[in-house]
Amino acid sequence: MSAELAEPASKIELPAxxxxxxxxxxxxxxxxxxxxxxxxxxxxxxDDFKVTMYxxxxxxxxxxxxxxxxxxxxxxxxxxxxxxxxxxxxxINGRNRLACKTxxxxxxxxxxxxxxxxxxLPVEKDLIVDMxxxxxxxxxxxxxxxxxxxxxxxxxxxxxxxxxxxxDTTKCILCAACTSSCPVxxxxxxxxxxxxxxxxHRFIFDSRDDAGDMRLEILNDKEGVWRCRTTFNCSEACPxxxxxxKAIAEVKQAILARKI
Amino acid sequence: MDATQIQSPxxxxxGAGRVAPQYNRSGSSKxxxxxxxxxxxxxxxxxxxxxxxxxxxxxLLVGEGIHAIDFGFVAGKWADPFWQVWxxxxxxxxxLHGTNGVRTIINDYAEKDxxxxxxxxxxxxATLVIVVLGTLVIFTFDPCPVANGVQLPGGFCPAP
Ligand code: HEM
Ligand code: SF4
Ligand code: FES
Numbered sequence: 001m002s003a004e005l006a007e008p009a010s011k012i013e014l015p016a017x018x019x020x021x022x023x024x025x026x027x028x029x030x031x032x033x034x035x036x037x038x039x040x041x042x043x044x045x046x047d048d049f050k051v052t053m054y055x056x057x058x059x060x061x062x063x064x065x066x067x068x069x070x071x072x073x074x075x076x077x078x079x080x081x082x083x084x085x086x087x088x089x090x091x092i093n094g095r096n097r098l099a100c101k102t103x104x105x106x107x108x109x110x111x112x113x114x115x116x117x118x119x120x121l122p123v124e125k126d127l128i129v130d131m132x133x134x135x136x137x138x139x140x141x142x143x144x145x146x147x148x149x150x151x152x153x154x155x156x157x158x159x160x161x162x163x164x165x166x167x168d169t170t171k172c173i174l175c176a177a178c179t180s181s182c183p184v185x186x187x188x189x190x191x192x193x194x195x196x197x198x199x200x201h202r203f204i205f206d207s208r209d210d211a212g213d214m215r216l217e218i219l220n221d222k223e224g225v226w227r228c229r230t231t232f233n234c235s236e237a238c239p240x241x242x243x244x245x246k247a248i249a250e251v252k253q254a255i256l257a258r259k260i
Numbered sequence: 261m262d263a264t265q266i267q268s269p270x271x272x273x274x275g276a277g278r279v280a281p282q283y284n285r286s287g288s289s290k291x292x293x294x295x296x297x298x299x300x301x302x303x304x305x306x307x308x309x310x311x312x313x314x315x316x317x318x319x320l321l322v323g324e325g326i327h328a329i330d331f332g333f334v335a336g337k338w339a340d341p342f343w344q345v346w347x348x349x350x351x352x353x354x355x356l357h358g359t360n361g362v363r364t365i366i367n368d369y370a371e372k373d374x375x376x377x378x379x380x381x382x383x384x385x386a387t388l389v390i391v392v393l394g395t396l397v398i399f400t401f402d403p404c405p406v407a408n409g410v411q412l413p414g415g416f417c418p419a420p
Contacts, residue, residue: 122280133283184368189283223285226294229368256299259292 032112060099076127086175096177096237118180141200146211166205178234194234335403
């Protein structure tokens, strides 16, 4: 049995000392995790956890190790663990990032690594926030194709140039890293926030969509694009590298072009 | 028989609805006020660059520069309608630009509606006083002030 399951012999000659899990350097790292449990106390506290991790590990792996081996009550969201689902945006060393895309070795491991929930949304427990206000703004910009023409019998075709126009904003995974990095959103949750604007941009500049004007009207609200102060926090926070501030500026231009 | 109690730990924090009330946008805003305010900041900014640096150059650099500034210098400038219009435009644009900028800052950083209201009331009152007073001074400025029939020192009077 075991013979059948064994790895086939490598066809490449590797020098001794390369390959195999043993060679990955390991190091000790302290994670300083923001803890909050409203059933115990209204006050949030910091908990330090010291773990031995490997050079290939990410912050998410350290959180797993803590939850699975040290303190099972540590709570956080994650699903895909590979930067696709957008569940695990958190504030790591004061910056919004995905825990599953942040390698420990890229952080300063000589000091404790702080891990906090993203700011501006109500914390439910530890690193878990209530995302409902975020998704409400997302829904309000109608993030779906609206086409007033006859239903086509085949695929709606689009030129490569037309597709390119909104390519950047198709990449959003709704992690909320941008919206919760915005200082305007921190003090005033009424602001639609960058993510809603990014996802409106995705359809406003899609040549197949007919409801661009409606979305521009929605974002011309006093809590819409004009609240953006171009601080670029959102562009820096986006784990997909979306030029968020640029997308917001393009929506501003589109509203101006339509009104004047 | 007791109904089953389902705990809803979010309820206290989240309030009546599913979304905490501070996130619900209070009514939709009709009109384009914020758009024009945004546009005005940029347009007035461009004009202010010319006005302010022109103002600084003429007052502080040209001729004897900063050493020439006195009551007579200002009186001389405001005797010319060109500088009256220049300074009036600078006053109005800088005040409206500055006021709108501070209004934005209040909106962004005040956490309570009551705080917002009070700060803005103070802001608009201050703006009104300065704009009215400034406009009045530019147009009623007297280069030759006379008190009780005697010319005050420093005046810029026509030769008798
Ligand atoms: C020299 C020419 C000037 C230019 C080009 C300029 C440009 C601008 C622009 C484009 C903004 C908008 C920033 C934003 O929406 O994020 C702004 C904001 C602001 N400006 Fe000016 N401005 C000038 C002079 C002034 C003057 C003379 C004052 C004071 C009376 C002033 C006070 C403000 C304030 C308080 C803000 C709000 C700050 C903010 O939104 O971050 N500016 N300025
Ligand atoms: S724009 Fe980027 S940061 Fe914002 S929600 Fe989408 S993926 Fe996350
Ligand atoms: S767990 Fe899915 S994006 Fe990180």
